[in-house]
Amino acid sequence: MAVVPWSQVRTLESTIGKEQRLHPHSRGIFSDLMRRIGVASKVVVANVKRAALLNRSIGMAGPRTSEPLQMHLVANDIMKSALVWMPSVAGLVSRDENGVVQLPEKLRAADQYIVFYASIDGRSNLDANGSVATIFSIYRCISGYSTAMREDFLQAPYKQAAAGYILYGSSTMFVLTTGHGVHGFTLDPEIGEYVLSHENILIPDKVKCFSANTMHTPRWDEPSRAFGALLSLGKEPRYAKTTSRYIGSLVADFHRNLLYGGVFMYPTNQATGEDKLRLKFECGPLAMIIEQAGGLATTGRERILDIRPTDMHQTVPLVTGPRREIELYEKMVRDHDVASGKRRPSLPPPAAE
Ligand code: F6P
Numbered sequence: 001m002a003v004v005p006w007s008q009v010r011t012l013e014s015t016i017g018k019e020q021r022l023h024p025h026s027r028g029i030f031s032d033l034m035r036r037i038g039v040a041s042k043v044v045v046a047n048v049k050r051a052a053l054l055n056r057s058i059g060m061a062g063p064r065t066s067e068p069l070q071m072h073l074v075a076n077d078i079m080k081s082a083l084v085w086m087p088s089v090a091g092l093v094s095r096d097e098n099g100v101v102q103l104p105e106k107l108r109a110a111d112q113y114i115v116f117y118a119s120i121d122g123r124s125n126l127d128a129n130g131s132v133a134t135i136f137s138i139y140r141c142i143s144g145y146s147t148a149m150r151e152d153f154l155q156a157p158y159k160q161a162a163a164g165y166i167l168y169g170s171s172t173m174f175v176l177t178t179g180h181g182v183h184g185f186t187l188d189p190e191i192g193e194y195v196l197s198h199e200n201i202l203i204p205d206k207v208k209c210f211s212a213n214t215m216h217t218p219r220w221d222e223p224s225r226a227f228g229a230l231l232s233l234g235k236e237p238r239y240a241k242t243t244s245r246y247i248g249s250l251v252a253d254f255h256r257n258l259l260y261g262g263v264f265m266y267p268t269n270q271a272t273g274e275d276k277l278r279l280k281f282e283c284g285p286l287a288m289i290i291e292q293a294g295g296l297a298t299t300g301r302e303r304i305l306d307i308r309p310t311d312m313h314q315t316v317p318l319v320t321g322p323r324r325e326i327e328l329y330e331k332m333v334r335d336h337d338v339a340s341g342k343r344r345p346s347l348p349p350p351a352a353e
Pocket of ligand 1: 277
């Protein structure tokens, strides 16, 4: 592999600067926000990597000391203290807290943003040294008030100005989209910089991996079961080499499928009527990333990006992957709904004059 001379190495910092120059009137406020998330993630990863040494209860295994420090709460505090004072942050919502984070009295920037974050997603994997991630999603403040209003927080995910995740795996990777493609930056621990390692990520048009908690299959609806069987039984030539891969850490599963080509699904539990993944913290940001990478994300009946939230912690079903498979899944759901009388067949397009 050719070694890139230092003068040509691109970092998260230089890419943010480059994107800023695409907007001649930019005041750099958005870029500052991105930089701050990058710095906060380095503090999170430093803690995640040392957690076991510090005898912290790092995931779900429960307290080990009289004052247990759960890693997701540590990470939540790191993210919060990095963002709460920023003049551009008009609203901050953490998956680990009810309601919105109380912001201090502070200067207000000319451009105001709403930030959603899940500080440690997939934390049940932490005690077993598995990969976890921070996910973030950024919206513009649309209400025009100095304090963010309900309408700012309940914007549909297609309004996201940016979305990304930082995956704490065998290496630490910052994956970002601002609506101009998806780029991946790997943290070089020697220099402490995120270096552009995956420029313009596009999901391959193949299904190398199928990722779902298949123990739940009996509780999926019929089209989801049929779709899962289609992919996993491998009778179709396109799925002959598809293999099952599921960590149970959303970003780790998603990221692998994004790079290798694969489908992730977490359908509704029909026994309880419940969904697991949250629209604003998990499904929305990943949907923006996958669409920017050429794939799709759906509930089966609605594009994830189009869902108008009624609640900030709302959960939804998620099926995401290459465009071809997601369109196929939506068709299977549509056909099932029509056959069971839940939906009227769509009318054929009008005949040409
Ligand atoms: O939402 C939290 C989460 O840990 C995701 O990261 C992951 O995809 C999912 O839950 C795993 O759920 P389950 O254990 O039900 O398969």
